[in-house]
Amino acid sequence: MSASVVVTGLGVVAPNGLGAQDYWSATRVGKSGIGRLSRFDPAQYPSKLAGEIHGFTAEDHLPNRLMPQTDRMTRLALVAADWALEDAGVRPAERPAFDMGVVTSSASGGFEFGQRELERLWGQGSEYVSAYQSFAWFYAVNSGQISIRHGMKGPSGVVVSDQAGGLDSVAQARRQVRKGTPLIVTGAVDASLCPWGWVAQQTSGRLSTGEDPETAYLPFDRRAAGHVPGEGGALLVLEGEDAARARGAKVYGEIAGYGATFDPKPGSGRPPALRKAVELALADAGVDARDVDAVFADGAAVPELDRIEAEAVNDVFGPGRVxxxxxxxxxxxxxxxxxxxxxxxxxLAMQEGLIPPTTNTEPDQDYGLDLVVGQLRTTEVRTALVLARGHRGFNSALVVRSADRLR
Structure with missing residues (x-):
């Protein structure tokens, strides 16, 4: 069996596009999905903007029996999984159940479902609380519901590492494919745009309080003052390269390298560990820094965190070199x-040969980055680095190679 693990299907649910193609059509030209939060009135909260998914009606995609037992997060994840499998040309019912698994990540679980049931407990009594509360709020619920829906009984699980989790789950899925499981659905979808989730997010101290969607989220900009929260994500189908080729599957690219670290305690005097995560990912992929064509940055839009990320990128690649x-x-x-x-x-950028823009940002030249702003940049992207960091120290880096490099 080939050690190469490839992506054969994508399912995207994002504020600026439902489905991979709608999302990509918006992203490549800089179309934003950020606006004033409408799922509840945010007037009493410091932060009022969000990346909210509009036009999603779960009943159009899922059976009615799932509605009482699922949170919005899980409904989005189930549909993303359906789309990823369809994109991959996979019919789970035609495959052995133990040849398929699910590894996802979640930063919060089904907060909206949990809030509703707590309101019933406080306002009406325990007999009015849904029995589905026992799992609908849980971090692992997306993995469980996807596996049940598609009869996937192979190695599965959930990874919880805040914003780094989306990459960590893909890395765990790659391990399972390398160990012999033919197919894993992986990735992450989060959705906590409810008052309970909103209050929890405010506690990080990293949310933007800006009220203009065009200036509220500005990573690597002198005006940076925090990020705008959102809902959604992506699920991917991972397979061994040989098996994917044998069945004639479309191959988006290879999950080539991965590295993860944890930052030292603040005040310890030790340096942040993001650079080490990048170096581990490059070494795992067997590529040199000069082979990387683009970096998809974490972009915290918090000056100190932006500085740390910029220094890590510049230390590895050289200032302005990527x-x-x-x-x-x-x-x-x-x-x-x-x-x-x-x-x-x-x-998707690799397929089209372009790098999508960072919108609205006016890059602070002190960071020394070649930040793609304003509009897309046409260029060959054959190897890319994706970075993600979680609150209180998680760092993850993943190297992805285009399908062309596998031939």
């Missing part, structure tokens, strides 16, 4: 869904 982009300026930060969506974006 194009950098933050397409999540069009969606907001999707927490665990962010890295998975950036990975999907990198794969």
């Amino acid at each position: 194009p950098v982009t933050v397409p999540k300026t069009m969606t907001g930060s999707l927490y665990s869904g962010a890295g998975a969506l950036d990975l999907a974006t990198a794969l």
Whole structure:
């Protein structure tokens, strides 16, 4: 069996596009999905903007029996999984159940479902709380519901590492494919745009309080003052390269390298560990820094965090030596869904030969980055680095290679 693990299907649910092609059509030209939050009135909260998915009606895609037992997050994930499998040309019912698994990530679980049931507990009594509360809020629920829906009984699980989780889950899926499981559905979808989730997100101290969608989320900009939260993400189908080729599958690219680290305790005097994660990912992929054509950055839009990320990129690649982009300026930060969506974006960028822009940002030249801003940049992208960081120290880096490099 080939050690190469490839992506054969993409399912995207994002604020600026439902489905991979709609998302890509918007992202490549800088179309944003950020606006004033409408799922509830945010007037009493410091932050009022979000990357919100509009036009999604779960009942159009899923059976009615799933509605009482699923949170919005899980409904989005189920549809993304359906789209990824369809894109890959996979019919799970025709495959052995133990040849398929599911590895996802979640930063919060089904908060909206949990809030509704807590309101019933407080307002009506315990007998009015849904029995589905026992799992609908849980971090692992997306993995469970996807596996049940498609009869996937192979190695499965959930990874919880805040915003780094989207990449970590893909890395775990790659391990399982390398160990012999023919197919894994992986990635992440988060959705916590409810009052309970909103309050929890405010506690990070990293949310933008800007009220203009065009200036609220500005990574690597002197005006940077935090990120805009969002909902959505991406799910991907991973297979061994040989098996994918044998069945004539479309191959987006290879999950070539991965590295993960954890930052030292603040005040310890030790340096941040993001650079080490990048170096580990490059070594795992067997590529040199000069082979990387684009970096899809985490883009925290917090000055100190932006400085750390810029220094890591410059230390590894040299100042201004590699194009950098933050397409999540069009969606907001999707927490665990962010890295998975950036990975999907990198794969789509490889197919078309372009780097999507970082919207609205005026790059601070002190960071020394070649930030792609204003409009897309046409260039060959054969190897890309995707970065993701989670609150309180998680760092993940993933190298993806285009299908052309596998031939």
